[in-house]
Amino acid sequence: MKIIEKPNIISPGMLVAGIGFFDGVHLGHQALIGNIVQTARERNMSSAVVTFRSHPRQVLHNNYCPHLINSFEERMQHLSETELDYCIVLDFTQDMSMLSARQFISFLAEDYGISCLYVGYDHRFGHNRLEGFSDYVRYGKELGVDIIRAQAYHPGGKHVSSSVVRTLLSQGKVEEAASLLTYSYCLEGEVIEGHKLGRELGFPTANLRLTDNNKIIPANGVYAVRVQLPNGSLKNGMLNIGTRPTVSNGSDRSIEVNLFDFSGNLYGCVLKVFLIAFLREEERFSNIEKLIAKIQKDKEHTLRILLSQ
Ligand SMILES: Cc1cc2nc3c(=O)[nH]c(=O)nc-3n(C[C@H](O)[C@H](O)[C@H](O)COP(=O)(O)O)c2cc1C
Ligand SMILES: Nc1ncnc2c1ncn2[C@@H]1O[C@H](COP(=O)(O)OP(=O)(O)O)[C@@H](O)[C@H]1O
Structure with missing residues (x-):
C-alpha cells in the first residue's frame, strides 16, 4: 500500500475508494476494505481509502482531545496489512470543513482521480453534514463518480x-x-524513572511515558502482556495501570510493566506493550508483603494465560 499525502492523480478515473477515519481498522473496516478491493478488481481499477491525519473534530474544536485506538502510524500500519493499493491522507482544515458534499466529491475526483466512492452506511460528510446519501448519489452522477x-x-x-x-x-x-480488532491493543511509551520501589518488592517495573497522548488508556488494573523491546524481541510480562494505592495516596496514574526473564537497564528505551488479558482490578493492600504475594500470584496467572496461547 502506498501512502499518498499530496494531490496526485494515480490513474485518472481508475480509482475505487472508501472514506473514513478508520480508527482501529477493525473487522467492520476490514469488511468494507474487502468490498473496495473486490470492486476495484472487477472494474480493473486500483483500490484506496481516503482518511484524515488528525481526527476532524480536533480541527473543528480546539480543545477536543480524542481517545483513539490507533496512533496515526499504527493506523497506517494496519491499513497497509490489507490488500489496498493506496491510502490517501488528507489534512483536515477549517477550509475543508466549509466544502459542501458536492464540492468534496468534486475535489476527490479532480485532485485524486477517484471514480467510485464507497460511503459508510452511517457516514456523512460536507459542511455541517447537512446532506445525506441520496444527495451524494445525485452529485456523483453529475460529477462522474459512482457512489456506493x-x-x-x-x-x-x-x-x-x-x-x-x-x-x-x-x-x-x-x-x-x-476479537473485534483482530489484534491485541498496544500501548507504546518511553521508560522513565519511577519511585525505585519495584526492585525492593522483587518486581522491577518499567514505568512508561506514552508516545501518543491521544490513545485510550484502558481501565486501571493488572494485565497479562507481551512486550516488544527496541531490538524487536518479545518478552512475556505483567502490566499495572493505576494509582498504586498500597504505596501512594496520590491520584497520579502510572503505567508500569514487569518483564519476565529479563534483567537490565531500560531507562530511555521505547517499549510496545500488547495487552493480552485483564487479570484483576488494582487493590489497596494492608501491607507490602500482601502486595508482593498478590503480584507473585499475578505472575503465575499471567504465565498460565500466555503459555496456553
Ligand atoms: C503485576 C503488578 C500488579 C500490581 N498490583 C498493585 C495493586 O493491586 N495495588 C497497588 O497498590 N500496587 C500494585 N502494583 C504497583 C506496585 O505498587 C508498584 O509496582 C510499585 O509501587 C513500584 O513502583 P515504581 O516502579 O514506581 O517503583 C502492581 C504492580 C505490578 C507490576
Ligand atoms: N524484569 C524487568 N522488568 C522491568 N524493568 C526492569 C526489569 N529488570 C530491570 N529493569 C529496570 O529496572 C527499572 C525498574 O525498577 P524500579 O525499581 O521499579 O524503578 P523505577 O521506579 O524507576 O521504575 C526499569 O525501568 C528497568 O530499567
Whole structure:
C-alpha cells in the first residue's frame, strides 16, 4: 500500500475508494476494505481509502482531545496489512470543513482521480453534514463518480464500530476488543524513572511515558502482556495501570510493566506493550508483603494465560 499525502492523480478515473477515519481498522473496516478491493478488481481499477491525519473534530474544536485506538502510524500500519493499493491522507482544515458534499466529491475526483466512492452506511460528510446519501448519489452522477453505500457489518449479529471498541478498551475488556480488532491493543511509551520501589518488592517495573497522548488508556488494573523491546524481541510480562494505592495516596496514574526473564537497564528505551488479558482490578493492600504475594500470584496467572496461547 502506498501512502499518498499530496494531490496526485494515480490513474485518472481508475480509482475505487472508501472514506473514513478508520480508527482501529477493525473487522467492520476490514469488511468494507474487502468490498473496495473486490470492486476495484472487477472494474480493473486500483483500490484506496481516503482518511484524515488528525481526527476532524480536533480541527473543528480546539480543545477536543480524542481517545483513539490507533496512533496515526499504527493506523497506517494496519491499513497497509490489507490488500489496498493506496491510502490517501488528507489534512483536515477549517477550509475543508466549509466544502459542501458536492464540492468534496468534486475535489476527490479532480485532485485524486477517484471514480467510485464507497460511503459508510452511517457516514456523512460536507459542511455541517447537512446532506445525506441520496444527495451524494445525485452529485456523483453529475460529477462522474459512482457512489456506493457500504453496508453495516454485523458478525454474529454484533455491532462492530470504533466506539464499541473504545468502550471495551476503557472498561479493560482487552480480549473482547482484540476479537473485534483482530489484534491485541498496544500501548507504546518511553521508560522513565519511577519511585525505585519495584526492585525492593522483587518486581522491577518499567514505568512508561506514552508516545501518543491521544490513545485510550484502558481501565486501571493488572494485565497479562507481551512486550516488544527496541531490538524487536518479545518478552512475556505483567502490566499495572493505576494509582498504586498500597504505596501512594496520590491520584497520579502510572503505567508500569514487569518483564519476565529479563534483567537490565531500560531507562530511555521505547517499549510496545500488547495487552493480552485483564487479570484483576488494582487493590489497596494492608501491607507490602500482601502486595508482593498478590503480584507473585499475578505472575503465575499471567504465565498460565500466555503459555496456553
Ligand atoms: C503485576 C503488578 C500488579 C500490581 N498490583 C498493585 C495493586 O493491586 N495495588 C497497588 O497498590 N500496587 C500494585 N502494583 C504497583 C506496585 O505498587 C508498584 O509496582 C510499585 O509501587 C513500584 O513502583 P515504581 O516502579 O514506581 O517503583 C502492581 C504492580 C505490578 C507490576
Ligand atoms: N524484569 C524487568 N522488568 C522491568 N524493568 C526492569 C526489569 N529488570 C530491570 N529493569 C529496570 O529496572 C527499572 C525498574 O525498577 P524500579 O525499581 O521499579 O524503578 P523505577 O521506579 O524507576 O521504575 C526499569 O525501568 C528497568 O530499567
